[in-house]
Amino acid sequence: MKIAVAGTGYVGLSVALLLAQHNEVHALDIVPEKVAMLNEGTSPIVDTEITAFLDGNKSGKKPLGFSATLDAKEAYEGAEFAVVATPTNYDSQQNYFDTSSVEAAISAIREVNATAWIIIKSTIPVGYTEHLRIRLSDERLLFSPEFLREGHALYDNLHPSRIVLGAPADDGQAIEAAHAFANLLEEGADPAELSRHNENGSVGIPKLVVGTTEAEAIKLFANTYLALRVAYFNELDTYAESRGLSTRDIITGVCLDPRIRSDYNNPSFGYGGYCLPKDTKQLLANYSEVPQNLISAIVDANRTRKDFIASEIENRIQGIENPVVGVYRLTMKSGSDNFRQSAIQGVMKRVKARGVQVLVYEPTMRDSEFFGSEVTKDLEDFKRRSSVIVANRWNSDLAGAEEKIYTRDLFKRD
Ligand SMILES: NC(=O)c1ccc[n+]([C@@H]2O[C@H](COP(=O)([O-])OP(=O)(O)OC[C@H]3O[C@@H](n4cnc5c(N)ncnc54)[C@H](O)[C@@H]3O)[C@@H](O)[C@H]2O)c1
Known part of the structure; x- marks a missing residue:
């Protein structure tokens, strides 16, 4: 197919x-460098499984029906399904997602293919698909x-927690297409997942076909819950640090309750990465005239946390002449090369607003400057010149500079 x-x-x-793995897939991007890299078998992003798949295809060990292109006709003509996975950045002027790239992709698909089922995979506002179907x-x-x-x-697609498809409840053909696409995603998953036992007693990958608006709500409510959990443990940490208590002991004791669980509870400088900050704001915008308290609090809590972290850093440089705040990595997570909306950038902005010099250590960055701050790839020089080193996540790189480090990565994991 x-x-x-x-x-x-x-x-x-x-x-x-x-x-x-089982189909002929034509992936289109508007960035020529990405398409060229993919056709040479090189991943434009850091991801173990993606690299392994592209290597396996290149060596012929695990051939894939995959090619990349800039050409809309080549990609879209004759396709049965067309997946849209373009960005939906939060537009702070409009207070809503900017969905223009999704609409540009849909219009390019329809120019050459009137019948493909278009599956929007980008995260979109609640109600968007229904609105677009009508418009x-x-x-x-x-x-x-x-x-x-x-x-x-790719790992998470090979081992999906669930597969969710949204189709209008009154359209039998669309529901059938949704089931067919869910089956394709399931077919691509690791075969071991088909016999796994889930917490609710079911076997295999849970598949859900619901209304398009419900499916959109599932995405935004899931991410807002994750943001809530991060914000909760961060606020616990703010309290403990302010009162001189051991955050580690409190979190350990709290999370021994099986209803709370011991994962996703490691304090940080704030929730970040591409999705959580924008998805929580979009959900808040969707509430519009619907009463709520929590969703606004989740959005606000992230600002308060970064203010607190910035003031803690300020306390640590007091009395130092011409202090230099060293920012260890701009990334959100260890093992990532992506620093879109990382929490440390919000902290950095606040520190700089107080007139303090910031030095960044970011080995994946080509430029020698980031928003007016020097970027170095020389770890030893970075450690030497920094009065305090702030790290959202601990790394063994930092060994030997313990007395300078400020991190809230208490459990040394994501
Ligand atoms: N990154 C995540 O963890 C994640 C997780 C779940 C959902 N999402 C959502 O998925 C969407 C994509 O996220 P991403 O992280 O993959 O973004 P990305 O920025 O990594 O990739 C988007 C790609 O789309 C390309 N593009 C832009 N306009 C295009 C067009 N008109 N036609 C074809 N290609 C075009 C860009 O060049 C880029 O390569 C967003 O809506 C995001 O919220 C992301």
Whole structure:
């Protein structure tokens, strides 16, 4: 089966490679360098499984039906399904996602293919697919939320927590297409997942076909819950640090309750990465005239946390003449090369606003400056010149500079 994918970022590339195990997949991007790299078998992003898949294809050990292109006709013509995985950045002027790239991709698909089922994988506002179906008089638009984590993009598609498809409840053909696409995603998953036992007693990968608006809500409510959990343990840490208590002991004791669990509870400088900050704000915008307290609090809590971290850093440089705050990595997570919306950038902005010099250590960055601050790749020089080193996540790189480090990575994990 021919399948097209628009966008070869974290989502598009991992879905494309997953489906390319059993189908002919044509992935289109508008960035020529990405397309060239992919056709040479090189991943434009850091991801173990993506690299392994591209290597296996190149060596012929595990051939895939995968190619990348800039050409819309080549990608979209004759495809049965066309997946849209383009960015939806939060537009702070409009207080809403900017969905223009999704609409550009849909219009490019429809120019050469009137019948493909278009599966929107980009995260979109609640109600968007329904609105677009009416506005474009296009009945072949479906939505499937993506739950992958950056750094584990293809892994999470090979081992999905669940597969969710959104189709209008009163359209039998669309529901059938949604089930067919869910089956394709399942077919690409690691075969061991088909016999796994889930917490709810079910066996295999849970598959859910619901309304498009419900599917959109699943994505935004799931991410807002994750942001809530991060914000909660961060606020616990703010309290403990302010009162001179051991955050580690409190979190350990709290999380021994099996209803609370011991994962996703490691304090940080704030929730960040591409998705959580923008998805929480979009959900808040969707609430509009619906009463709520929690969703605003989750958005506000992240600002308060970064203010607190910045003032803690300020306390640590008091009395030092011409202090230099060393920022260890701009990334959000260890093992990632992506620093979109990372929490440390918010902290950095606050520190700089107080007139303090910032030095960044970021080995993946080509430029020698980041928003007016010097960037170095020389770790030893960085350690020597920094009065205090702030690290959202601990790394063995930092060994030997313990007395300078300020981190809240208490459990030394993501
Ligand atoms: N990154 C994540 O962890 C994650 C997880 C779940 C959902 N999402 C959502 O998926 C969407 C994509 O996220 P991402 O992280 O993969 O983004 P990304 O920025 O890594 O990749 C998007 C790609 O789309 C390309 N593109 C832009 N306009 C295009 C067009 N008109 N036609 C074809 N390609 C185009 C870009 O060049 C880029 O390569 C977003 O809506 C995001 O919220 C992301």
